[in-house]
Amino acid sequence: MVYTEKGKPQVLLFFTYLSLWCITISTYVKAENTDSMKLGDILNASATSKLCSKQGRYCMHFNQKPDPENLTYLSIFGKGKDDWLVWISNRNQPVDINSAILSLNYSGVLKIESKIGKPIILYASPPPFNNSSYIVATLLDTGNFVLKDIQKNFVLWQSFDHPTDSLLPGMKLGVNLKTGENWSLVSSISDTILSPGPFRLEWEATRKELTGQLINREGGESGDIARADMCYGYNTNGGCQKWGEAGIPTCRNPGDKFDNKPVYGNDNIVNNIENASYGISDCQEMCWSNCSCFGFKYLYENGTGCVFLESTEGLNVASSGDDYFYILIKNADHKVFDKWIWICAGMGTLLLIIGLSILLRALMKRKQVLREEERIRMQIEIQDLEASRRYCNGDDLEGDLSNGDDLKVFSYSSIIVATSGFSSENKLGQGGFGPVFKGILPSGQEVAVKKLSKTSGQGMTEFRNELTLICKLQHTNLVQLIGHCIHEQERILIYEYMPNKSLDFFLFDSTRRKLLNWNKRFNIMDGIAQGLLYLHKYSRHKIIHRDLKASNILLDDNMNPKISDFGVARMFTKQETEANTNRIVGTYGYMSPEYAMEGVFSTKSDVYSFGVLLLDIISGEKCNSMYCEDRPLNLVGHAWELWKEGVVLQLVDPLLNDTFSEDEVLRCVHAGLLCVEENADDRPTISNVIAMLTNKIKVDVLPKKPAYYGRTRVFDEETYGEEVGVDSTHENSDSHVQSLLKCRDEIIKFTE
Structure with a gap:
């Protein structure tokens, strides 16, 4: 191109405009037909400019049906045969449809703008902002x-924290304890x-229930919407009307209702309310409360105002x-209805009464x-137990026997003498099994005598199970079963005596915990892992313990750990x-999630329990002790948060006074978080865990968000502690009940 020196500025200006136009066009293209916005991207109010999630389940764009004043809202719609509105960003400040844009600028500000009103700031990055290219807004x-x-991997802002009139899976109602914001649903006009x-509609934390409120148009609140179990009147609009309360006109009777009908000859209009902030439900409430009102409809075509x-x-x-008017239809039969209520009630x-009498006799x-069935069952169980005893000893035993290291059968009288009559x-x-007593045998050997409580949730099944499994197990990190005794209804197991009681006796006491320095804690973790490795891999049969926790880890003279309580263990073939x-x-x-929710258990179930136990030992806290008003997390969730933030050493028990190996702590926490992965296949084997703890392998796999991130119901048991605990072993014939318990607790505690 040839041009004079005088025409040079005009040509440069032309190319400048052309470049800006190209950049603008490319910016719009990036924001269209995608699920994400990066810094500098813009979403405008055109029909083609939208964000859609990867699988197309939801799309976000400016509403293409503006109100009569050409105002619009940035909204998220569920996609289907008919799109439905699920979220509104600027419901308090609609914007002009001809100039509205959503932008994520290079200063990290996510905002809505138009030629009318001030910009609506959804999120602004705190200074200083380094123009990071890693900030992305995505519709999931x-x-x-x-x-x-x-x-x-940090969420800066999300629409789920700002609900409008719809509740999607994953959203919460209640109070955001981090920001103090109230999560609630408010209807549209x-x-x-x-x-x-x-x-x-909101969650009432004090009463722990969902409550509805009718918002006063002057800005206050005119009381709770009645719950359905307190309703006697006609259900007109998804709610209900309570009778006999102050403020309810006596001219309304049960069964009265409004019915939407086409009418003519409507010369009896009382007045019009031209306030566009009143919706049809406001008109209904005012008409219902006014005995002079016999019908209503909206005034404007958009459904607002009242006639x-x-x-x-x-x-x-x-x-x-x-x-069309909503006409009041009177129920003339309500008195007859009341009469029949009394007749039916009588x-x-x-x-x-008749049914209860028949039921009582039955x-x-x-x-x-x-x-009689219990008497027969007891005879069968005792015969089965004798077969288990013969399995353990390899021959038939009668009375008190002692064949080398074989299992011994003790007489009841010898147990009475050894324990001084319990x-x-x-x-x-x-514990869950029953009380545990110290005893001294005639040989001078100290033993622990475990007596089945008559009120225990466990029975002959658990007794026989432990007797059959543990009698053949020989490992330095498993407690040794010496013998047993059966006398009438009494069932007793005799173990080697552990002078230092159980791990929870030290670990969860602020004074005794000081005796557990880091080296002892690390040796305890390694010893438990070695015991599990024997059960899972090197014993004659593969054994799944199913109840691994601090109270089931006993400690000998040298604080070496021994796994105990095999009452609920299961035996597998190789x-x-x-x-x-x-x-x-x-x-x-x-309990691992697949076991608690579906009843599926494997060696990975024990690995999950071991992961929780690792975090217990490192922190000196119980798995649910991290819960407080401003942190609704259990210990697993707390450890995960610290791991994400790169401050995992804050998990360490402060009583250790920095006398620990940072490298060992990091390895232990890393292993623990891998053990509590939600999917069983993602968890390591216990042999891999041992290799991680001892630094024999380098682990590049990073843990994911654990299964039980929020607080769950935990029942603790003091098997060898000084205090009497409650039964930790729970049975249920329907595993779905466990699922419902978990879901209810997560909703109430607003876990994240």
Whole structure:
């Protein structure tokens, strides 16, 4: 191109405009038909400019149906046969549809702008801002619009923290303990005017229930919406009306209702309320409370404002038409209805008395049958137990026997003498099985006597299970079973005596914990792992313990750990990898998710429990002790948060006074978090865990968010502690009950 020196500025200006136009076009293209926005991207109000999640379940764009004033809202829609609105960003400040944009600028500010009103700041990065290219805003397939620093894997802002009128899976109701913001749902005025309407649904933390509130139009609140179990009146709009309360007009009766009908001859209009902030539900509430009102409808085409009828005289109902009113229909039969209620109530009471009498007789007869069945069952169980004893000793035993290291059968009288009649002075503790006493045999050997409580949730099955499994197990990190005794209804197991009681006796006491320095804690972790390795790999049969926790780890003279309590353990062949049960037994907080939720257990179930136990030992805290008002997390969730933030050494028990190996602590926490992975296949084997703890292998795998991130129900048991605990072994014939318990606790505690 040839041009004069005089024309040079015009040519340069032309290319400058061309370049800016190209940049703008490319920016819009990047924001269209994608799920993410990067720094510098813009989403405008055109019909083609939108963000859609990867699988197309949700799309975000400016609403293409503006109100009469050409105002619009940035909204998220669920995709289907008919799109449905699930979130509104600027419901308090609609913007001009012809100039509205959503931008993520190079200063890290996510905002909505138009030619009217001030910019709406959704998020602004705190200074100093380094123009990081790692900040991305993404619409997820959950419907959550998330602004995230992908380098740090940290969420800066998300739409789920700002609910409007819809609750999607993953959203919460209640109070955000981090920001103090109240998560609640507020209705819209109408389908086109999305400003906050008259109803709010929120979680009431004190009463621990969902409550609804009717918002006063002057800015206050006019009381709770009644719960359905307190309703007697007509259900008109998804809620209900309580009768007999102050403020409810006596002219309304149960069964009265509003019915939407086409009418003509509507000359009985009382007045119009031209306030566009009133929705149809406001009109209904005002008409219902006013005895002079017999019907209502909205004033404006967008569903706002109110029109009221003073009477229905001269009003005719048409078969069709354009003028529809909600007409009050009186229930003339409510008195007759009340009479039948009393008659039915009397008949129901009589039938109930007769039914209870029949049921009582049936229960008494059933009790006799069950008593006889129990007697027969006990005889069978005792025969099975004798077979288990012969399995352990390899021959038939009669009376008190002592064949080398074989299992001994003790007489009841010898147990009475050894424990001084089960005296309280000899009591060591209480567990799910029953009380544990110290005893001294005639040879002078000290033993621990475990007596099955008659009220225990465990029975002959657990007794026989432990007797069969542990009698053949020989390992320095497993407690040694010496013998047993059966006398009438009494079932007793005799173990080697552990003078230092159990791990929880030291670990969860602020004074005794000082005796556990880091070297002792590390040796305890390694010893437990060695015991598990023997059970999983080197014993004659593969053994799954199913109840590994601090109270089931006993300590000898030198604080060496020994795994105990095999009452709920299961035996596998070497070829088996997993099993399934509908009888969930164990301790909440230490049970793996697949076991607690589905009844599936394997060696990886024990690995999960060991991971929780590692974090217990490192921190000196119980797995649910991290919960407080401003941190609704269990110990696993707390450790994960510290790991993400790179400050995992803060997990270490402060009583250790920095006298620990940072490298060993990091390896132990890393191993622990890998052990508590949600998917069993992602967890390491116990042999790999040992290699990690002893630094024999280099681990490059990073842990993911653990299974039980928030607080769960945990029942602790002091097997060898000084205090009497509660039963930690729970049985249920339906594993779905466990799922419901977990879901209920997570909703109530607002876990993240």
